[in-house]
Amino acid sequence: MHRFCPLNQMNIYKSIHRWRLRHMNEQLFVLLLSVVVGLASGLAAVILKNLVHYAGRAVSHIAAITPIGGNLIMFFFPMLGILLTVLFVRYIVRGDIGHGLPSVLLAISRGRSELPAKNMYTSLVASTLTVAFGGSVGLEAPIASTGSAIGSNIGRFFHLNAKNVRLLLGCGAAGAIAGIFKAPFAGVLFVLEVFMFDLTATTALPLLVSALTASTVAYFLMGTGVQFSFTVDHPFALSQLPFYIVLGVFCAAVSLYFLRTADRVEGWFSRRRNPWIKMLVGGLALGLLVMLFPPLYGEGYWMLTELLNGDSSSLFNGTLYSSLSGNAWVTVGLLFLLIFLKAVATATTIGSGGVGGTFGPSLIIGGLSGYFIAMLSNQLGLPQQDTANFALVGMAAVMTGVMHAPFMATFLIADITGGYGLLVPLLTASAVTYLCISPFEHHSIYARKLAEQGDLLTHDKDASAWHLLDMQSLIETNFVIVRSGGTLRDLVEVIQTSRRNIFPVLSDDDKFLGVIVLDDVRKIMFRPELYDSVLVDDLMHPMSEGDLVRSSDSLSDVVDKFRIGDRYNLVVVDDQNNYLGFLSRANTFSAYRRFISDTSDE
Secondary structure (H helix, E strand, O other): OHHHOOHHHHHHHHHHHHHHHHHOOHHHHHHHHHHHHHHHHHHHHHHHHHHHHHHHHHHHHHHHHOOOOHHHHHHHHHHHHHHHHHHHHHHHHOOOOOOOHHHHHHHHHHOOOOOOHHHHOHHHHHHHHHHHOOOOOEOHHHHHHHHHHHHHHHHHHOOOOHHHHHHHHHHHHHHHHHHHHOOHHHHHHHHHHHOOOOOOHHHHHHHHHHHHHHHHHHHHHHOOOOOOOOOOOOOOOHHHHHHHHHHHHHHHHHHHHHHHHHHHHHHHHHOOOOHHHHHHHHHHHHHHHHHHOHHHOOOOHHHHHHHHOOOHHHHHOOOOOHHHOOOHHHHHHHHHHHHHHHHHHHHHHHHOOOOOEOHHHHHHHHHHHHHHHHHHHHHOOOOOOOHHHHHHHHHHHHHHHHHOOHHHHHHHHHHHHOOOOOHHHHHHHHHHHHHHHOOOOOOOOOOHHHHHOOOOOOOOHHHHHHHHOOHHHHOEOOOOOEEOOOEHHHHHHHHHHOOOOEEEEEOOOOEEEEEEEHHHHOOOOOOHHHOOOOEHHHHOEEOOHHHEEEOOOOHHHHHHHHHHHOOOEEEEEOOOOEEEEEEEHHHHHHHHHHHHHHHOOO
């Protein structure tokens, strides 16, 4: 741990540590650090938004003065942004900057919540290059990753234990989301639902303090405006509830499509080993999409703002088919196309080397979905629905389907609208979406691959412990072996060098055959006349399957054998029955208790 801090940092740390020990306990110190983390993550959110804003304006200005035309120049910009991102990662960072929030979840589960210090800035720069030049991704995941790295490194600097480092990591993520949306409750709920923190007295206050601090920083530096804002003019009526249920079902289908598209497109790019080919193919594909459908350019929040204000004609601005903007059915068709193409554009951006997240795109796709359902209903002559309200509810529903975070999505939209006039339809559509997608996707887009690999820490700490503990590290190998065919004389010589009372018996080709227990040998080990007549095989106890553990078994299977058979030791063999060692009940359950202690939020 001392290697993490240079000498001058160690002196600062020692001074602060001595002061802290005299004046405050650990819990109060963590609460104070949550303020520091909130300040830093809120400032990072402001910096990122301003970087993208001004860089995007510069890019737009270049496009405006370019003689070859706006649409054509938009064809090249996304590829240029991805190229700059790839160059930054390969030649400046000189290494992988991580895979966004999945890497944070992996650090929580496997890495004692330790994130590299470089993660505090690399995602900021890389996502700015990607999005400012038209990459069709969001900034929320990069800023949440940045905030998480800030919290992790502050906790490590002060040599906090793994539990408190994890808590500060969560504070950083909560502060980042709260800062970028100026929505503190959404930031806290993001950590509870996406990072799967438990809501306890220990976690609640630091998370809330960090989120409130970050929101205050964002308000102070950027004013009262949020990512986009809207005031609900038409209140919810109970007669509209069936239509919101339909919207929830549709958003579940859209969410599933989004997840499957991300798998297929990113999977295709991952199989291409040459990064320049990936960049070229992805950049050209994205450039073509953006040229034909300008709303796919960049984050896309401007498009949601226009739709919420009732201006669907803005979807046609700068397109080759702008003359069709007055046709309502063409607008419905364009909305439907954008829903599906946004998913392709996002996956293409990420797969080809761009840096960004799916948080923002899920909001965009949700808004398009809600607006599509309302406009389709209105065109079919069904009871008239408010398109803005449906867009807002659709945003929460698709976010629920993609991120499995219904409460965060609900409170985020409530903060955006400045009230809870849509609380019933928000909760209804989100619940319907969650229920419909759960049989197909059990985890969020960030956690699903980790869950498949068994690397995900969930709210079920017992199940997580047995999945995430490394069985290989628990195998004890200091047992002295004896060979089949040997004599009591050979066994006595082995006993003299061993500190154990169990001796595994192996064949000449290292296959496990059984064990010899010292208690069975005591009566004859002091009778030299039997040394050459009694064989090892005569003293060996063959082992049943209940006494054996395969190296391919999970620790939960091991625990079941300990509990059912009331055994104190189990023999570990591989699938070819080669001996590997022993697992003891005491060591296994001690490791379990340490894991629970390190990951519990109380």
